[in-house]
Amino acid sequence: MESMGMLTEEEVKKYQEDGYLVLDGFLDPDECDVLRKKMSEIVDRMDVPEHCRIQFSTDHEEQLKAQGSADYFITSGDKIRFFFEKGVFNEKGDFTVARECSLNKIGHALHAFEPVYKNVTHSQKVQTVVKKLGLKCPVILQSMYIFKQPGIGGEVNPHQDATFLNTEPLGRVMGLWIALEDATLQNGCLWFIPGSHKNGITRRMVRTAKGAFPLTDFVGRERNYDDNLFIPTPVKKGGLVLIHGEVVHRSAENISSHSRHVYAFHVMESQDTLWNPENWLQPSPELPFPPLYT
Template sequence: MQGSSDYFLTSGDKIRFFFEKGVLDKKGNFLIPKEKSISKIGHALHAYDPVFKQITHSSKVQELGRKLGLERPVVVQSMYIFKQPGIGGEVTPHQDATFLHTEPLGRILGFWIALEDATQENGCLWFIPGSHTNGITRRMVRAPSGASTCVEFVGSEPAYDDSQFIPLPIKKGGLILIHGEVVHKSELNSSEFSRHAFTFHVMEAKGTTWSKENWLQPTPELPFPSLYT
């Protein structure tokens, strides 16, 4: 378990592969084809893969950042999410600032690009409108050395009312911008269609402190790169 924890905790400046739950037997053999078992690839595609680096730093993204008034945006992480047909796991209600904490809040922005149509059937995103104004009540932080897990949660997890969520289906090629404190989720993909997406998070670095307790940390090998080139 510690090996897999370290694999996650040290993935911020690497390209690594993460699999869905339940796809391996007790001996570590795949129960379904490997290419159909993968959940996501992360967390430094924006830095090391030429295709995703080009997308992240494209003129369209940079222009959007400037229109939003971002003065010194840096890219903190990126992921290719597969949401495999039939097994693509549920993502429970959360706020990105729980995992990517800044002081002050309000400095994290997610770019979520649909690489396939995202529908209610294959696990599109759902949001609680207006929830970005309520702050956060919990954080995921690095666990003390010697702990049985690499991260732990501090604070309380709110109980969300399912009726408050609205779905946001989107066509292939569409972009969803996600405020760091907005509550969102996605359901299990029980359909026969995958729901591929590329997502990355940007932080306004001007006047902002990145928490040293965050699981993800810049490294000498990969300081957070500027969005603008």
């Protein structure tokens, strides 16, 4: 992989055929460490959202927690918000683990409001890769820092990103997933079904009617997938995984003593594309989807 992120024709073809592609050494170790250091600073100064502090003593409080959590998620597209692993708070709302080990992810606008992540997202290397794949007017939809905590990092079930980030026509969304630490079989690397991006989607996550609860629901059902079709995809620190919006992928729980930190973001080809108004994620006046190319 050349330093400016140039893709070969063979790599472009492999991405088109398989629906995903690993590019080793996309970032050097020092670049990865800068992203991790900045995230450590963000975690140190984070305010825990109130819905995480609500006790589970009454049905009413459980409902308040559920509504607060749903609203916190659905309005996170233009903010930097904190999403926690299960079981990291006690009945008093206090941490049961170290705060730096409590988080599942932070999202969804790191690319807009944190310069370190913004610089990587708009880097010449990223732009070169995306241009080589033929995107004319890509915009950035969302960004996430994923922790996959040691011992408690949860399983991510088989899914397609287009279920949650839906466009008309399909095939306009791509994920860029950068390993900031080694992603291994033990700590929850990605698994893919090669070629599954050619079969469309059968399920969409949609916003419900205004005033309704829950705030989102699913239309359709996920297919059942043969476990034998999934291919494990370990990635060394600094590697980039390109993920087609319709390729089926998953990750196992982290059973190791090592975390699996990742910076990931999604882009959409905006030319001749309709962003589904039922998607949970919507651009806002404060943050329209920013163009990738600068």
